[in-house]
Amino acid sequence: MIEAEGLTKAYGDKTAVDGVSFTVQAGQVTGFLGPNGAGKSTTMRMIMGLDTPTAGTVTVNGVPFARHTAPLREIGALLDAKAVHTSRSAYNHLLAMAATHSIPRKRVHEVIDMTGLADVARKKVKGFSLGMGQRLGIAAALLGDPQTIILDEPVNGLDPEGVVWVRNLVKYLASEGRTVFLSSHLMSEMALTADHLIVIGRGKIIADAPIKDIITGKGQSRTRVRSDQPDRLMHVLAGTGVSVELQDHELLEVTGLDPRQIARSALDNHVLIYELTPLQASLEEAYMELTKDEVEYHSLITTGAPVPAQSGGN
């Protein structure tokens, strides 16, 4: 179990992680989702004791990481593909890591086989593809057979087969009762892998809920309604926590009421409605909705607006 309490990391006047509190439970895969620069990696480095929090605490199984007597046997982490001296072979890298905890050579071979690195284990890491580097990082994380596993963007650079492998691996590890904490900026991957989701944006926790709740968007459900009296229906439905948007002639989108409530109001007020469609948000939509104000780097979308004329061009 990982518990963060008011965890904060500031670099100068820029706050990368801003007072986050969350709990990662054992026995399930917890996804850590957020756009680039949201503070995912910083949070994970603080869990591993590599970065010191500016404020707040984070513990693993009740104890700060650095105070564990055998850290690699408690928590395994892939923080960064190629957190490796690239002139060393994968085998020697794992052997040196294992030596710190008297982990037997047999286990080194085990994790090499488990991650499919047997053919390249004796080669220098320098020549590894991104996917192979990820596999080596996962092998290193599993070395101490830890109860808690932290993986930062594990599917980054993996081929489709590798993605499926990681997905099955983390589910299996969680089914064994381990704590699995997995970060990604790919919402589609999270939808398939995670049981619970913590969404972070600009250093703040935006959502922390079972993935089912986030997809159905509790309190965020939208319904498409068509009526021949849209103005009157808007007036009837208006209330606190309800937003009604006129999208087209006779087409409304209602947020904050479920279809049954909408139909009831329409019936009570004798308004004809001829379409009532609940809109289920995909995780992707839910995520975009959650993080739309929190994205640090907005893409500049060119919508065909005229480019300002350059005066005195060449």
Place this chain on the structure above:
Amino acid sequence: MSTSTSTQPAAGPGRAAHRNAANPGPGPSFFRVLNSEFIKFRTLLSTLILLVSTAIVVVGFGALSAWGTGQFADQASSDPEAAAAIAAQGGDLAVTVPTSGVAFAQLILGSLGVLLMSSEFTTGMARSTFAAVPKRLPAFIAKLVVVILSAFVVTAVSTYIAGLVAVPILDNFDLKLDLASSQSVKLLLVTSVYVAAVAAIGMALGTMLRNSAGGIMALVGLFFVAPIAFQLIPGDFFEEARKYLPGNTINPLTAVEHVPDTLEVWQAALVLGGWVVVPVVLAMVLLKKRDV
């Protein structure tokens, strides 16, 4: 009554479930970390290249120096002025031949000291290292032990081989070199300790700067540029300060007799010790404090 077994219903039949939480297994004791640092040391080709280069340079300079010394002694026998100059030095010329490559040994092994730590940071290896040893200082001390021991052993062994190569060359010029004499043994040991100290300073610089080029340049600046610069800048202060530069402690340490206007042996030893302890302690404080 304890019902702790029922508090984890999600735990499956895997290994993790029936592990004793209080005793997860062996952790990073100092000797395990030392073993790990030694594995890291011997599994890098660049390390081996630098060690072999040191041996080649030391032995090569020993042989060249033996030949040059012989030539000089030959000329001296026919030139009373040169003979007088040799006599005035009061020492045995041949005895310093095996350690004549020390200036290069210190540069190479000092750079090795820098690289062994700076490469941890430039490659990202540091994240793996300090995740395994989150207290950090055991890993630093273990690496320091590996750096000091390897620099000492490589210098001592290659100096001895340089002596073995020099003996027959000097013999051609009727000069005697006894490698078992107390003077020879003292020179070999003091020089090796000195080079080990330079390597330790290098590692401290690598830890503080976390940058290979920066660390090596700082080392070169301290050992090669500063002594010359201090000599060129006029003024009593720089003339006096020059004696306290780490690279200028080797001469008083290896002198047969005390040369006027240089440090005493004990002073030189203290100065060199200070040049090791201060950067090493500073590096440890910074390593403990900074983010990896």
